[in-house]
Amino acid sequence: MLITKENNEAIIEWLSSKCGQMRCTCCGESKLSIGEISTLQIGYDLDTTRFHYHQGMPLISIYCVNCGYVMQFSSSVIGIKPKPVPEEQIPEPQKE
Numbered sequence: 220m221l222i223t224k225e226n227n228e229a230i231i232e233w234l235s236s237k238c239g240q241m242r243c244t245c246c247g248e249s250k251l252s253i254g255e256i257s258t259l260q261i262g263y264d265l266d267t268t269r270f271h272y273h274q275g276m277p278l279i280s281i282y283c284v285n286c287g288y289v290m291q292f293s294s295s296v297i298g299i300k301p302k303p304v305p306e307e308q309i310p311e312p313q314k315e
C-alpha cells in the first residue's frame with residue numbers, strides 16, 4: 220500500500236520524535252526515504268503448513284537512498300492504519 224501525503228507527514232513526525240536523527244545502520248547515510256506499507260506474513264498454520272495471506276503485521280519500510288538497506292517499523296505503533304483488504308482480493312488457500 221502506498222503512503223498518503225498525510226501518512227507521510229505523520230511518519231516523519233513520529234520518527235523524529237522517537238528516533239531523533241536517524242542514520243542508516245549499514246553505511247551511516249542520513250538520507251532515508253519512506254517506502255510503502257507492506258505486511259510481514261505471520262499467519263503461518265503449523266498444522267497445514269500454509270500461510271494465511273490475509274493475516275499479518277503491517278510494516279512501514281524506511282530505506283537508505285545510498286545502500287538500499289531497509290528498516291521496518293510497525294505501522295500500528297506509528298498510528299498508521301492500512302485499509303483492510305477487500306474480501307474478494309484475499310487469495311484462496313492453495314490445495315495440495
Ligand SMILES: [Zn+2]
Pocket residue numbers: 243244245246247248283284285286287288
Ligand atoms: Zn545505507
